[in-house]
Amino acid sequence: MKLALALLAAMPLLAQTAAQQAAQPPAAPASDPAASPTPSAEPWITGSIDLGYRFTSTGGDNDVYRSVVNLGQGPRLLGLDFTIVDPKKRLFDHLDVRANNWGGDPYNTLHLNASKKGMYDFNFDYRDIAYFNLLPSFADPLLGTGLVLDEDSYFSRRRMSDFQLDLFPGHRIIPYLAYGRDSGQGTGITTFESDVNQYPVAAHMFDKTDNYRGGVRLEFNRWHITLEQGGTTLRDDQQAYDSTVNYGNNYQPYFGQTLDLNNLAQSYGIRGSSIYSRGLFTANPFSWLDVSGQFLYSIPNTSVNYTQLDSGNLVLQQAILFYTGEQALGFAVGKQPHTTGSLGFELRPVKRVRVIESWMTDRMHTSAAGLFTDMILQPLSAVQTTPTTLDSLLAVNYNQEQVDVLLDVTHKLTLRGGYRYVWGDAQTGAALVAGPGQESSELRQQVGLAGANFRATQKLSLNVDFEDASTSHAYFRTSLYNYQKMRARARYQIASTLALQASFSLLNNQNPTPGINYNFLSRQNSLSAAWTPSKRVSILGEYTRSTMRSNINYLDPEFLTPELSLYRDNAHNASALVDLALPGYAKLVPRLSFGGSLFISSGSRPTTYYQPLARLSIPLHKGLVWKSEYRYYGYDETFYAYEGFRAHLLQTGVTISR
C-alpha cells in the first residue's frame, strides 16, 4: 500500500515535468525571463515608520471607556511598513513587514511576508488584542441598591500567531505547511452559582489552541486538487476562587439564615484535540462546464477534569438543607465528528445562459459522557454524596440544494432566477426538559431567488437581489421562517469628480405559528458620495439609516403566561472625511483632514456615540512628515446615563519614510 501511495505521489511530478516540456515553444526569444524587474537605481529598502505620543483625557465612566475604546496615553509605534528587495535574490526576492499600534495600545498587529520566486512564499501574522469588559449595567443584580459587584467582567489578552509556508518545487505541485496558535489569558469576575444565591468571585482564564496543518495543491490547467491534513490541540484552564466572606447577590435571609460563601476553589482542566482533513477539487473538463467540490471532515474531542471546594453557609433549595461545605468532582469526555461535503457546477449551455447548481451537506453529531460527584458536608452529620452521570447528545444534519439560472438578456442586463431547498433535522438531549427524553426538530425551507444586474453605462449600474422563503419546519422559534430578503445597490459616476452609491437592504420575517407570532423587520438604507471638487480637496460622505423591529411572543417562566418581547433599534449613522491640501512650499504639501462618524439610535437601547477627528500632516523635509491627530469619543446611553464617557485624544509624532 505504501509503495502504491508513493507511486501515486510521484506521478504528478512526472506528469508535471512532461507538461512543462510540452509547453515549451520551439523557439523562445533570447530574453532572460528571470531578470530582476527592479531597476538597480531603486533603493533596496523602502518603507516608513510612524512614531508618536498620545495624550488622553477622559471623563465619565472610565471602565466603559476602556470597554469601548481603551486607547491609552504614552509613546507609541503607530506604524511600521517596509519592503526589502534583495537585488541578488539570495534568501528572498522581497520581504514585506507591516506593524501597527505597538507600545501599549490594545491592538498590536504584525505581518511579515517573504518570498522567493520559484522557491517559497512565507507569511507570518501576529495579533495581540486586549479585551477589557466591565459594564456596570450588564450583569449586576444589586445595581439598583447601589452595589456594583462587576459580575461577568474580564480583562484578557488574546494572542494569535499564524505561519504559512508555501513551497514551489514546480509550477504544478505546491506543498504547504502552516501552524497557528491562539491563546488567551486574563482575569475577571465570574459568578459561583449555588442554590438561591450567586456569589461574584475572582476568575483566572488561560486557554491555548495550536493548529498544525499541511497539504499539497495540485494545480493543472483543467483541474486542481488540494489535499490537507491538520490537527489542533486545546488547553483550557479556568479557575474561580474566593477566600473572603461573600454574601452574594441575595443578601436577604433565607428561612432565617444568612447565606454566605467563605471559601471557594473551583477549577476546570480542559484538554482537547482534533484531527481534520480537507479535500478540494475544481475542474473544467469542457469549456462550457466548471465543476468544484469539497469534502471536509473533523473530529474535535475534549476531556474535562472539574474540581470544586467551597465552604460557607449554603443551602440545597430542593431539600431546604443548609450545609457548610461542598466538594464536587467531575470528569467528562465529548467528541463531535463533523462531515461536510459540497458539489457544484457552472454550466454554460449557450452563450447567454449560465446555470449554477450547488449542493451541500453538513452533518455533526456530538456525544458526551461523564460522571459528576457532589459531596455535601453538614455539621454534625454524615457526608451526603450524590453521583450524577453526565450524558448528552446533539445531532445536526443540514442539507441545501440550490440552482440559479443567469441570463444575459443584453450586454447590459443580466437576470437571475433560482430556487433553494433547505432541509435537515436536529436532535438534542432534552437537558432542560423534564425527564431524560430528547427534543427533535426539523428544517424544511423553500426559497425562491431572483436578481438583476443592470449596467446602463460604465458610469451607472444597478444590482438587485431578492429571496422569498416559505418554511414548514424550523429549528428554533426565532429562526427565519417565512421571509423576504432584498438587497439593491446602485452606483452612479455623475462626473469624473463625483460618484454616488446607494444601497438598500430589507429582511422581513414572519412566523405565524400560534404562541410564537414572530414578526421581524430590518431595513438599511445608505447613501455615499465621493467628491473631488479640485485637486486640493476631496470629500467622502456616508449616511446610513437602519431600523429594526422585532415582536415575538414568549412565556413568562414563572407562571407560563404569554408575554410579548419587543425590540426596536432605529439608528442614524453618518461619517464624513474632508481632505484639504494646504498651500505648500518646495513640493512639500501639508494636508488637513477632518470629519468622523456619529451614531445615534433610539428604541430599546437609545445610544449616541460620536467620533469626530481632525488630522494635520506637515512635511518637514523629503521623507519626514510631522503628523498630529485629534479624536474625540463621546458615548451616552439614555437608560444608563452613568455609563457615559467623553474622551479627548491628541496624538502627535513623525513619519519617516524612504
Added chain:
Amino acid sequence: MFSNRLAALALLCWPLGAQTPAPVTPVPVAPAQAATAPSYVGSETCQPCHEDIYNAFQKSPHKLVDTQKRRGWEAKACESCHGPGSKHAGSGDKADIVNPARLAPAEADRDCLKCHLNQPTHIGRIQSGHARNEVSCTACHSVHRNGPNGLVARKIAAVNELCASCHTAVWAEFQRPYKHRLPEGAMSCVDCHNPHGSILRASAQAYAANEPGCFKCHGNLRGPFTFEHAPVRLEGCAACHEPHGSANPRMLARAEVRYLCLECHANLPTAPGAIKNPPALGGVPPAFHDLFSPQFQNCTVCHMKVHGSYVNQDLLR
C-alpha cells in the same frame, strides 16, 4: 482508512490530469484572415503608448505571464487579457482592442479564470454571493498593480476600505460602540469572510476544515461541550450576537439578556414521545424566576456557561 479514500480520490481524478492539454497558445492567424483579423504583437509593442502601465507591470505578480513559458503567453502578457493587438497598435483606436474593464463582469472574469480557475481560492466561487451578483474579479483586484504586495489590498485598513466601498451599511455597523475591532485596525473583513466564497453562510471563513471561522480566535468556545447550547451549533454565533456591531453590550442582538434567552426558551415542555415533531427546540420547564427581581433579569448571571458547559446540563457551571 481515510488516507486510502484520498488516494482513491486522487486516482479517480488522474485521467483528467492525463488529458490536460498543452497550455493555451495563441491561435495562428490563417493567411486568408490575416488581412482583417488582428494578430499578436507582443507586450513591448504596447510600451511606447502605455508606458506607465507597462512599467508598473514589470513589478506586478502578473509579470510572470510574460516570462513563464508554460502559460503560452511568453512576451505577450498584455494580449493574454486584451486579445491580439496588431490592429489597435496600428490605429490607436480603443475600439480595436478588448478592454476587460468594459466587458460584462462574467466575460471579464472568464479572462481571469483562464489561468485562475483551477486554484483552491475558487472552490466556493460559484456558490458565492459575489459570483451570483456578478461582482467582477477586477472590482477588488487591480490587474496592473505595481509592487510586490500583490494585486489586491493587503494592509488591514486598505482591505476594510475596499470592502466598505460597496458594503457601506455593514461598515456603518462598525461605527457602533460594541463591535469587532475593525476600525481600529486590529482585524480586517477577510479575517472572517472569504470574498471568493465559502461553504459557510455569508462567505464566512472556515476553521479547521469545517468549523466556523469564529473559533480561530475564540478557540476556547469551540468545544465539544458535554452539554452543548444547541443554537451555537445550529445557527452559529449570530443567533445571539451581531458580529459587525451593536449598541448592546457584548454585541448582543437584544438590549437585555433575558429577552434574548426567553424568545427561544418559551416552548412548553414536551414529554418524550408526546409530540413527534415539537415546533422548535428550546423547551423549558416552569422555573421560579420572577422577572421583576433584578436577580433574574440577566440569565447569564447564573447560566454563565451559555456557550456550553462541560459539567452542568443547565449551563450553570
